[in-house]
Amino acid sequence: MSPAVQPACISECQLVNWEIDTPDVKSLIKINFETMEEKGGSPYQKWFRSVATGKDAVVADTRSGEEDMFDNCRLIAWKTGKAFKPENLFFRTVDCGRLLPMHLAPFRVQIYGHDSCFKKLDEFEGGRRRWASHVLSCYIHRICVLRNMHGMGGADIPIVLTLWDDERTKRALEYWVDFSKGEWSREAQERRFEECDAFCRRQVIPSFLETDKLVRALLSDPEVGYVPPFIMFHSLPSDGNTCVLFTKPLHVPSPSLTKNGPASCNAKNCHRDGCSRIDIALSRSLVDKSHMVREWDIVHPKRTMCNLWICQVQHSSDTKLQRCQRCKEVFYCSSAHQTLDWRVHKNVCEKRS
Numbered sequence: 001m002s003p004a005v006q007p008a009c010i011s012e013c014q015l016v017n018w019e020i021d022t023p024d025v026k027s028l029i030k031i032n033f034e035t036m037e038e039k040g041g042s043p044y045q046k047w048f049r050s051v052a053t054g055k056d057a058v059v060a061d062t063r064s065g066e067e068d069m070f071d072n073c074r075l076i077a078w079k080t081g082k083a084f085k086p087e088n089l090f091f092r093t094v095d096c097g098r099l100l101p102m103h104l105a106p107f108r109v110q111i112y113g114h115d116s117c118f119k120k121l122d123e124f125e126g127g128r129r130r131w132a133s134h135v136l137s138c139y140i141h142r143i144c145v146l147r148n149m150h151g152m153g154g155a156d157i158p159i160v161l162t163l164w165d166d167e168r169t170k171r172a173l174e175y176w177v178d179f180s181k182g183e184w185s186r187e188a189q190e191r192r193f194e195e196c197d198a199f200c201r202r203q204v205i206p207s208f209l210e211t212d213k214l215v216r217a218l219l220s221d222p223e224v225g226y227v228p229p230f231i232m233f234h235s236l237p238s239d240g241n242t243c244v245l246f247t248k249p250l251h252v253p254s255p256s257l258t259k260n261g262p263a264s265c266n267a268k269n270c271h272r273d274g275c276s277r278i279d280i281a282l283s284r285s286l287v288d289k290s291h292m293v294r295e296w297d298i299v300h301p302k303r304t305m306c307n308l309w310i311c312q313v314q315h316s317s318d319t320k321l322q323r324c325q326r327c328k329e330v331f332y333c334s335s336a337h338q339t340l341d342w343r344v345h346k347n348v349c350e351k352r353s
Contacts, residue, residue: 006213007220008212008213008214008215008216008217008220008221009217009221009223010214010217010218010221010223010224011223012213012217013112013210013213013214013217014114014206014210014213015112015113015114015160015206015210015211015214016112016113016114016115016118017110017111017112018110018111018112018113018118018128018132019108019109019110019111020108020109020110020111020132020136021108022106022107022108025106025107025108025109025136026106028133028136028137028140029086029102029140029144030086031137032137032140032141033084033085033086035137044141045084048076048078048084048089049078051075051076051256051257052074052076052077052078052089052090053077053078053080057074057076057077057352058074058075058076058254058256058257059071059072059073059074059075060072060073060074060075060092060254069097069304069317069321069331070092070097070304073092073099073328073329074092074099074329074352075091075092075149075253075254075256075257076089076090076091076092076145076257077089077090077091077092077099077329077348078090078348079347079348079349079350080350082347082348086101086102086103086144087101087102087103087347088101088347088348089101089102090102090347090348091105091145091148091149092149093148093149093150094149094150094250094251095150095250096304096305096314097304097305097331098305098307098309098330099307099329099330099345099348100148100307100309100344101344101347101348102144102148104309104344105147105148105150107147107156107157108156108157109132109136109143109156109157109159110156110157110158110159111132111159111161112158112159112160112161112214113160113161113206114161114205114206114210116205117161117163117205117206117236135234139242139278142278143157143232143278145253145257146229146230146244146253146278149251149253150229150251156226156228157228157232158218158228158231158232159231159232159233159234159242160206160211160214160215160231160232160233160234161206161234161236162205162206162211162233162234162235162236163205163235163236164233164235165235166235166241166279166282168199169233169235169243169282170282171196171199172196172208172211172212172233173233173243173245173282173283173284174284175192175193175196175212176212176215176245176284176286176292177284177285177286177287178192179192179292180286180287180290180291180292180293181287181290182290182291193212196208197209197212215231215245216292218231219247219292219293219294220292220293220294221294222294227247227293227294228247229246229247229248229251230244230245230246230247230251231244231245231247232244232245232278233245241278241279241282242278242279243278243279243280243282243283243284244278244280244283244284245283245284245285245286246283246284246285246286247285247286247293248285248286248287248288248289248290248293249285249287249288250288251285252283252285253280304317304319304321304331306321306331306332306333306334306337307324307330307331307332307337307338307341307345308332308337308338308340308341309341309344310340311333311337313333315333321333322334322335322338324338324345324349326349326350326351327348327349327350327351327352328352329352330345330349
């Protein structure tokens with residue numbers, strides 16, 4: 001059977017998974033924010049202020065082409081006068097419409113790469129851990145934006161290491177997008193796979209065959225335990241660009257958020273413009289309800305949820321929820337839940353002109 005049509009199992013993938021656990025990621029985020037404060041306002045901090053506050057704040061567009069309860073509600077919010085800390089930075093989740101602070105969405109980073117790649121990194125001073133700390137510091141702020149817009153899923157962020165240039169990465173992403181449409185015959189799929197594999201083969205770490213098997217396993221194998229809202233691809237060496245394959249169009253952030261994002265990173269002692277950035281322009285999304293992605297959505301796309309983090313009840317679009325009468329940006333299923341959420345929501349709630 002051709003590799004293009006073989007079922008993908010995570011246990012059979014040849015790429016090695018090296019995990020950076022939640023405490024280490026939290027520590028990295030903490031250091032990153034402290035560094036921004038030391039610099040007296042990084043490009044990311046200034047960007048965050050521009051999209052989260054004032055009359056020019058970026059607001060939600062209609063999600064379904066119809067009138068939506070979240071229209072004109074901010075996608076990212078930072079209350080005037082509050083310190084630039086994770087507990088004060090709020091994100092509108094694409095899956096359920098909640099406005100939640102960054103620190104309520106912990107995550108792990110799972111880095112997949114060829115074994116020879118990790119061995120090479122281990123030869124450097126400080127090894128792979130120092131390399132990962134540097135690279136993630138360069139774009140941890142953008143990872144946080146993407147992660148925190150997915151409140152109920154995606155507790156792990158998969159990053160695939162490649163030696164591909166932009167053209168090879170683009171070719172691979174376009175293959176998965178086209179494949180996700182489910183329109184190819186078996187013969188057409190095998191032909192397209194062979195074309196893409198041949199195009200990427202000259203840079204063999206990892207091969208397209210290995211990468212394709214991993215991508216399909218992450219999206220379809222129940223043994224993975226979750227379906228990531230996106231998969232990141234980082235091109236080595238360490239200052240290469242990173243692009244994203246989103247699982248569905250709903251997971252793609254609004255262009256209003258990304259078009260004016262900072263090009264430079266926040267890593268300490270790094271002053272290179274454009275260093276290790278996430279290239280949204282190169283990124284792609286699979287089609288909605290793709291056969292590549294197993295059904296795993298925790299929240300139905302037509303449902304919304306009470307803004308209280310611990311409330312798990314899903315509500316249909318015609319359910320009348322209580323709106324916060326001060327900011328008018330969040331909803332609750334009861335007065336009791338609104339009261340419970342106030343200790344968190346007060347850090348972002350303010351009247352908007």
